[in-house]
Amino acid sequence: MNGFLVLDKPLGRTSSDCVVFVRKRLPRTTAVGHGGTLDPDASGVLPVAVGTATRLFDYIVDKQKTYVAELQLGVETDTQDASGNAVKTSDAVVPAEALLKVLPRFVGEIAQVPPMYSAIKRNGERMYALARRGETAELQPRACRVDAIRLLDALGENRFRLEIDCGKGVYIRTLCHDIGAVIGCGGCMESLIRLRSGVYKIEQARSMDEILKWTPEQYAAHLLPIPR
Numbered sequence: 001m002n003g004f005l006v007l008d009k010p011l012g013r014t015s016s017d018c019v020v021f022v023r024k025r026l027p028r029t030t031a032v033g034h035g036g037t038l039d040p041d042a043s044g045v046l047p048v049a050v051g052t053a054t055r056l057f058d059y060i061v062d063k064q065k066t067y068v069a070e071l072q073l074g075v076e077t078d079t080q081d082a083s084g085n086a087v088k089t090s091d092a093v094v095p096a097e098a099l100l101k102v103l104p105r106f107v108g109e110i111a112q113v114p115p116m117y118s119a120i121k122r123n124g125e126r127m128y129a130l131a132r133r134g135e136t137a138e139l140q141p142r143a144c145r146v147d148a149i150r151l152l153d154a155l156g157e158n159r160f161r162l163e164i165d166c167g168k169g170v171y172i173r174t175l176c177h178d179i180g181a182v183i184g185c186g187g188c189m190e191s192l193i194r195l196r197s198g199v200y201k202i203e204q205a206r207s208m209d210e211i212l213k214w215t216p217e218q219y220a221a222h223l224l225p226i227p228r
Contacts, residue, residue, distance in 0.1 A: 003224050069176060103179070
């Protein structure tokens with residue numbers, strides 16, 4: 001039993017939750033892991049590696065990903081997404097034309113300062129654990145790559161839907177935060193869906209409700225082959 005099961009991760013579940021969910025339904029000695037973390041407040045493609053596919057974590061994580069994010073301008077939060085507390089608000093109304101002017105600044109090789117509410121470790125402790133205690137730490141910018149940002153829709157006042165193609169290590173909520181900072185009104189990520197992770201697409205994804213009653217044989221039948 002070797003290959004990838006593409007999950008459509010639901011909101012509210014961690015990526016580790018999904019791995020445990022699958023592992024409990026397979027023979028005890030089966031190796032299971034995921035290829036690329038999605039935050040609990042994000043949904044979409046989560047490749048779950050089974051068997052020898054777990055040796056290809058780096059292969060999957062390194063591949064290009066596609067996301068659809070809702071950007072809320074005029075609000076900045078401590079988590080850089082809608083789950084956090086507002087730390088800055090603005091009454092400015094930003095037209096789509098003004099947003100389109102700044103988006104090219106975030107395409108290509110860029111530098112991001114990771115958010116405090118992240119799984120990055122410092123001295124063996126996750127940054128989000130420090131943040132929840134009200135502590136702060138200086139984080140250094142990290143190089144990453146954004147291949148394209150497309151404005152799909154204007155959803156209402158200061159609310160926009162973006163489609164983003166990017167490499168590994170890009171924080172989409174930080175991208176939303178930084179776009180708002182450049183415009184001058186602040187911004188945060190309202191929602192996030194991952195449409196693609198490497199060769200695996202949302203059209204191939206199975207919901208957790210769908211696989212809940214699968215037998216191990218059904219899991220094996222639905223595993224996608226390991227990319228060559």
